[in-house]
Amino acid sequence: MLDLLIKSARLLGESAPRDVAIKEGRIVEIAECIEQEARHTVRAEGKWLFPSFANMHTHISMSLFRGLGADLPLADWLQKVIWVLEGEFVSPEFVRDGALIGVAEAIRSGTTLFMDMYFFEEAVARVAEQAGIRAGLGFGILDFPTKVAKSPEEYLQRARSFIQEYKNHPLLFPVVCPHAVYTCSPQTLKKSLELALQEGVYLHTHIAETQQEVEACVEKFGKSPVEHLHSLGLLGEKTLMAHVVWTTEEERELIKETGAVVVHCPESNLKLASGVAPVSDYVRRGIHVCLGTDGPASNDNLDMLEEMSLMVKLQKGTQRDAKAMDARTALHIATESGFKAVGIKAGKVEVGYEADLILLDVQKPHLQPLYDPVAQLVYSAHSSDIDTVVCKGKVLMEKGELKTVDLQEVLFLAKKWKDRIESFLGSKILN
């Protein structure tokens, strides 16, 4: 008995519709007509089957801050808005509710894996587990005290307990998340690495996001950020580095040699005025590049389709070279490359690959006529054109309807936090 059968979907490279059979989370057969019984059947006539997206850098619970301080630069936005609000509000309840809103949005926009860095990640884990979405989750590790912990040792201890709790989960995997070179001392960074090595998990950090960060790092450590990370031993195939906007020639070579992974976040980098990362150069060098939205408070959404479209156009336009990146490369970066960075064989509609899939409804004026489905997905489609989402063989959305998250609960929780946060803001001036 199959777990899922997708009937009559259009596939890239196939001139006629195909049936896709899924068992134990994987694609087991693709054929003109599959007659086997299945627990669930999705009819896909006229729809295109693509891999789902891997959002490799976010702080999903920050959905609760969406749109606040919308036009401030990174430093002001963090110091005058986000950290003030986090100091007041962050709690397991906050993280849980924010994650539920974010997960609903992520599923609706075709994402089946997200890499999260925040506080109280157990709360995110429970939401992701219930929603049936993959997640790589890590407690942010900092040198300064917050509500979560008082010292680097305490953060590391919390990270360790979290890792031990979620180490063998089928959908979730714990990650070690030292926040950044400007918030973690060399010692904290080294201890984070030790923890990741001991537990055999991935490292996920922010790096080289702004020019100010680079300047401060050079001044303090005599090295630019990626070099600094490398000198502490942190660069390697199991290290995911978000942003990587500002790098020297030497740093790019270090990234290439060590196999460290770049997570490009173009929308957040634009919105916070950080700059445009030279990702087409990274790709040309053979660096492993994947894509993330960053938190929904600096983006201001979790929409990977928008992120992918922006990435490719931004490379063409800012390098003034229409061949700087093409739609196919963009799709690869937003899908297979992300899954691969954390050892998941997904991101292709092929037998043997994990069944992480979306169906795109193309019967819309803005997607017609349809000559080139990849160009249409990358340049013309919106997340609302995603009709069905499958994660590891399980249907998370069908015909636009969420199957594992209650939309009414999402709207209720958003209202609850809006009222709380607005009543607090009433007594503060943030902008």
Next chain:
Amino acid sequence: MLDLLIKSARLLGESAPRDVAIKEGRIVEIAECIEQEARHTVRAEGKWLFPSFANMHTHISMSLFRGLGADLPLADWLQKVIWVLEGEFVSPEFVRDGALIGVAEAIRSGTTLFMDMYFFEEAVARVAEQAGIRAGLGFGILDFPTKVAKSPEEYLQRARSFIQEYKNHPLLFPVVCPHAVYTCSPQTLKKSLELALQEGVYLHTHIAETQQEVEACVEKFGKSPVEHLHSLGLLGEKTLMAHVVWTTEEERELIKETGAVVVHCPESNLKLASGVAPVSDYVRRGIHVCLGTDGPASNDNLDMLEEMSLMVKLQKGTQRDAKAMDARTALHIATESGFKAVGIKAGKVEVGYEADLILLDVQKPHLQPLYDPVAQLVYSAHSSDIDTVVCKGKVLMEKGELKTVDLQEVLFLAKKWKDRIESFLGSKILN
């Protein structure tokens, strides 16, 4: 009797819902509760009322080429793909069918005015008239022969007849469209100006789109493109200039002094690798800036919400200044500024303004919580969140359903042209 009554909409600057009364195409009253009878009532509980968008530069019928040659630079894309296909296919039928697809998309994404430049504009006029959408339409004027005309004189003659036919239409207005400085001789440009002055209509042209265009113009005429236009007398308040990516300090001052209008097309400029226009500098100087999508073949859609969002983020990110442009300025540029450029008092939800409006459905995870409706519209929303569209008091879409365009006809026509164009492409190599 009112023509339209919108009940219980959320408005910017109002803490409680408002009713909006519309008569003879205009907003005549905004109040807590309006009890007057109306021919049609739209219930807007929980939805936000915003002005609709003015798409000030497009070639709407090029929807039929959407996604073709998607990753080519401007010159190759034009010469190897678009001009080849236009040579084969452009006809009144092509222009009419492409316009219908484009108009359906434009309405669905909240646009109620588009400025079009193409061939056989009578066909676009009939579609726009039937759909009830505003349009400024102009025959492209060129020096070289096409199917449409053999000489500049013939193009000008066609433009003149078209102007005379549509001069006093309530929704449509004819425009003179010399294509560009690299496709029109100084004499053709001057004659275009004469025609516009004689008939009292707007001029609409492409200018300073690529660095190559600037270099060629300097070489040929000893002046960069905007200077060249100015020396021929073409800069003025009734001149709309699409692109304006590459300008000197002097040219910016000329634009400011003459009151000529810049139509920024950021997405097309990125995708065709033309560059990023310095629009926040233009805005700071007091230049009249509005926004356009360009044709759906180089974008690859007609989505003004996406265009607006991209514009503001692109200015922040490429200038590395989060204050380079804010969400409110972006909304103004995409709405009121566009209408104003062609003398239409629309783009605000205020008594006395034309009723060109959209309702935004915010009951979606990616729009929650909602603290700042303008930031949410600009940074988080998608065109699919637009629920209702009103143009000059007439409902063109309600609850996502098109009222004046038949969606089935749109899909049928798209299929018809896909088959024709693909069968032609089967015998050619375009990429």
